[in-house]
Amino acid sequence: MSQVQIIPFKTEHRSAVVRILTAIGWAEQYVTAAAENAVTFSQNPETLAAYAAQLNGEVVGFIYVKYAAWNQLTQIEGLAVDPAHHRKGVALALVRQAEAFAREKQARGIYVDTPTTNQRGRAFYEAAGYLFGYIMPRYYEDQLDGVTYQKFFTG
Ligand SMILES: CC(C)(COP(=O)(O)OP(=O)(O)OC[C@H]1O[C@@H](n2cnc3c(N)ncnc32)[C@H](O)[C@@H]1OP(=O)(O)O)[C@@H](O)C(=O)NCCC(=O)NCCS
Numbered sequence: 001m002s003q004v005q006i007i008p009f010k011t012e013h014r015s016a017v018v019r020i021l022t023a024i025g026w027a028e029q030y031v032t033a034a035a036e037n038a039v040t041f042s043q044n045p046e047t048l049a050a051y052a053a054q055l056n057g058e059v060v061g062f063i064y065v066k067y068a069a070w071n072q073l074t075q076i077e078g079l080a081v082d083p084a085h086h087r088k089g090v091a092l093a094l095v096r097q098a099e100a101f102a103r104e105k106q107a108r109g110i111y112v113d114t115p116t117t118n119q120r121g122r123a124f125y126e127a128a129g130y131l132f133g134y135i136m137p138r139y140y141e142d143q144l145d146g147v148t149y150q151k152f153f154t155g
Contacts, residue, residue, distance in 0.1 A: 002056050004093045009042040009050035009062060016052065016059035020082045034078050038064050041077070049101040053081070053090045060085040063094040067105040074102035076112040095128050099151070109152035116145045125149040 017035040026034075041064035042050040053061035061081035067074045076098055081090045102110045114121045116135060126132075130149035139146030 004088065004090050005054045006051050006093050006097045007054060009038055009052045009064065011039050011042070013052045013059050013062065014039055017062055017080075020059075020061065020080050023083050024080060034080075037078055038062055041066070047105075049098065051094055051097050053094050055085055055088070055090070061090040061094055063091075063098050065098045065101060065110070067102060067107055072106065072108045074098070074105065074107045074110045076110065079112070091124055092128055099153075103153060108154065109150060111148055111150040113139065113146045113148050115140050116147045122147065122149070 014035045017038050018031055021031040021034055038050050041048040047067045047069070048064070049067075050062065050064035052059045053063075062078065063076065064078045065074050065076050076095070079091060079094060081094075099110055111133065112125060112130070113136070114125070116122075126149070128151075130151045133148035133150045136146040136148065138144070
């Protein structure tokens with residue numbers, strides 16, 4: 001099996017974000033916003049980071065994260081993997097890289113919000129060692145709650 005490679009996200013990877021999120025089925029406005037975020041996050045290394053995952057030279061996934069100094073927490077703001085390459089450990093490799101960035105920043109931990117209906121995402125975060133934090137009612141839409149998963153680096 002080919003090895004996942006994690007590399008810094010570059011502006012030229014923008015089209016891969018569009019391809020991946022379109023394949024997942026996201027609406028165009030969310031796809032465009034995520035592609036712009038990935039580029040912006042790759043250009044502000046002080047508090048932001050973005051990475052791409054490659055399999056055989058093809059970008060098959062991405063992650064972008066933000067470190068906040070005020071509470072010393074890092075937030076995963078975007079994570080997705082090409083459906084053609086799910087369950088190959090791509091997301092896990094991306095999340096571990098994001099955690100390494102957080103630790104470099106001396107963050108206390110890392111967290112992520114996702115819709116409560118995102119069973120695949122929730123199963124993934126639980127498998128990656130994240131703990132259920134709380135439900136935020138109406139976080140995404142009036143009819144769509146958010147759920148936060150957290151991983152603290154120290155007890
Ligand atoms: C969630 C997502 C990022 C997972 O990506 P992935 O590369 O397939 O995940 P991995 O291969 O690293 O999975 C690691 C482990 O997580 C768990 N997991 C991942 N996907 C799962 C699923 N669909 N159902 C149950 N468990 C799952 C498994 O334990 C898996 O290990 P295994 O394959 O050895 O059983 C991917 O499904 C995706 O892009 N979904 C759409 C976008 C999204 O939901 N992003 C996250 C929320 S912000």
